[in-house]
Amino acid sequence: MSIAEASLAAQYARIVGRRTLLLAALAAxxxxxxxxxxxxxxxxxxxAEVLTGLVAPESLGRAAxxxxxxxxxxAACMALAVGGALGLAGxxxxxALANPLASPFTLGVAHxxxxxASLAIVWGFAVPGVGGAWTLPLAAFxxxxxxxxxxxxxxxxxxxxxxxxxxxxxxxxxxxxALMWLVQYMASADAVQQIVFWSxxxxxxxxxxxxxxxxxxxxxxxxxxxxxxxxxxxxxxGEHHARALGIGVEGLRLAVLGRVSVLAAVAVAxxxxxGFVGLVAPHVARMLLGEDxxxxxxxxxxxxxxxxxxASLASKTLAPGTLLPVGIVTAIVxxxxxxxxxxxxxxxx
Amino acid sequence: MTGxxxxxxxxxxxxxxxxxxxxxxxxxxxxxxxxLGANGAGKSTLLKSLAGAMRAEGDATLDDAPLLALAPAAxxxxxxxxxxxxxxxxxxxxxxxxxxxxxATLPELPRRTREARIEATFATLGLAxxxxxxxxxxxxxxxxxxxxxxxxxRAPRLMLLDEPxxxxxxxxxxxxxxxxRDAARRDGAVALVAIHDINLxxxxxxxxxxxxxxxxxxxxxxTPDILAAAYGVAARVETCSRGHRVxxxxxxxxxx
Numbered sequence: 001m002s003i004a005e006a007s008l009a010a011q012y013a014r015i016v017g018r019r020t021l022l023l024a025a026l027a028a029x030x031x032x033x034x035x036x037x038x039x040x041x042x043x044x045x046x047x048a049e050v051l052t053g054l055v056a057p058e059s060l061g062r063a064a065x066x067x068x069x070x071x072x073x074x075a076a077c078m079a080l081a082v083g084g085a086l087g088l089a090g091x092x093x094x095x096a097l098a099n100p101l102a103s104p105f106t107l108g109v110a111h112x113x114x115x116x117a118s119l120a121i122v123w124g125f126a127v128p129g130v131g132g133a134w135t136l137p138l139a140a141f142x143x144x145x146x147x148x149x150x151x152x153x154x155x156x157x158x159x160x161x162x163x164x165x166x167x168x169x170x171x172x173x174x175x176x177x178a179l180m181w182l183v184q185y186m187a188s189a190d191a192v193q194q195i196v197f198w199s200x201x202x203x204x205x206x207x208x209x210x211x212x213x214x215x216x217x218x219x220x221x222x223x224x225x226x227x228x229x230x231x232x233x234x235x236x237x238g239e240h241h242a243r244a245l246g247i248g249v250e251g252l253r254l255a256v257l258g259r260v261s262v263l264a265a266v267a268v269a270x271x272x273x274x275g276f277v278g279l280v281a282p283h284v285a286r287m288l289l290g291e292d293x294x295x296x297x298x299x300x301x302x303x304x305x306x307x308x309x310x311a312s313l314a315s316k317t318l319a320p321g322t323l324l325p326v327g328i329v330t331a332i333v334x335x336x337x338x339x340x341x342x343x344x345x346x347x348x349x
Numbered sequence: 350m351t352g353x354x355x356x357x358x359x360x361x362x363x364x365x366x367x368x369x370x371x372x373x374x375x376x377x378x379x380x381x382x383x384x385l386g387a388n389g390a391g392k393s394t395l396l397k398s399l400a401g402a403m404r405a406e407g408d409a410t411l412d413d414a415p416l417l418a419l420a421p422a423a424x425x426x427x428x429x430x431x432x433x434x435x436x437x438x439x440x441x442x443x444x445x446x447x448x449x450x451x452x453a454t455l456p457e458l459p460r461r462t463r464e465a466r467i468e469a470t471f472a473t474l475g476l477a478x479x480x481x482x483x484x485x486x487x488x489x490x491x492x493x494x495x496x497x498x499x500x501x502x503r504a505p506r507l508m509l510l511d512e513p514x515x516x517x518x519x520x521x522x523x524x525x526x527x528x529x530r531d532a533a534r535r536d537g538a539v540a541l542v543a544i545h546d547i548n549l550x551x552x553x554x555x556x557x558x559x560x561x562x563x564x565x566x567x568x569x570x571x572t573p574d575i576l577a578a579a580y581g582v583a584a585r586v587e588t589c590s591r592g593h594r595v596x597x598x599x600x601x602x603x604x605x
Binding site for chain 2: 233236237247
């Protein structure tokens, strides 16, 4: 080995190379989980038939084609898109607010979305020009965006310290929760049941149009986030240090919160409140890939997609014959996984 | 004139004025000036104002360019600011913290130049062994050195260092201040260093400036009178066996 090869740059390049490999492995695991998710379901189609049906739909019978193309594939794609959106949103938020507990739920975004959905269910209103199936997601989306704008507006008045943003968000979450209980208290038993099921989260109601919207939000936000990857990396050394590098921290934070609200709002609007992914996926990615945001941001999106794919798989297999709400399964499956990772990391140090 | 000139600088936290039309004699390229003064005298505020980390008004120029009017990106190219707070103990690798600083401030730097600068800076600060460690495995002092490496690697025209040795042991204090002085001489940069240890300041700075209540109390020699006014102590200024000036503080003075 020559001296040049042992330079710091070369040694650091090896770290970067290892991260690239890990990112690829994460992508491969996500793909595997996606395929397993596709191949699992009440209809009991064999894996080979499902895969052939993806390439050549005409090879499937009519019933099998409906199962693969209209039920399983949208749900599996939705799991990837929503998991990716929540993972990315969580990672951006944890960095921007310098808070490892931050997630779309910290800012009350998800609670507000749930409140919007509850109101839509209870009042059963229809927006003119919007199909009945879109009313509920639209209400959830509008409330989520309103919550973010409110938090941003309030914090901007206060000079937008990270703790202020978090505190406003937490307060807003409690307020939205209380209002939701009020709505449930006043609502009919039937409506309460609908609200409860909606908030548990489900991939089963996914349609191609919904998947397209979530994927579009993710496809828009990820490149925008990656353009500021170095600024976000610099921010991890602390706000003062980032500012010293000429990074407009307020502007960066505002852009992040804007992206997070779009991602979280579309995810929650179509799938319900799946909170855990946005909190944990970034931590998983950080443990594997470190804090270079060129890797952390796509890694968090992949980790989120992987977690939700596995949760979708588990929701179909844990209780045979029953489709468990994916929000419940995400927490039940994800938390032991997360604790295991934390313990493993503790041992390595 | 080239170098740093501060004709008048005012800054406030809310309604409380911290810098009051502060003026500092011109500082030539390559010169190191230590900022002394009691807690709350305005040392950190002066550095923050020049760095653009807080709003300030007045007239200050760096190499004849108005410093306060510079856009954040342009200012970050010319000015390297080390904040008083230590960098957060994140899982960032020390190398990428410095790389990130270079990419954020000098994005046009070719990769090889960037790598060479990072390498040289880590060597200068004796940090090569830590370069691939994560910040959360480093001590506070080591993280402070990484933050200093972020400044030195950029080779700015003006270095604003707020207590660069606050977390360092004796050996590293000497080592770091020597490195700063060498960098200033080599690059013809101006270094303004806020520091609490008066004797360290006398040892390494070309000049000292004593601040009190947001103004410059003295910008040349230290005398017992100035020390009494600035710090509220009875102190002597003596000459050591090697001819260096040394300040010996005897006791705190009562409220005047």
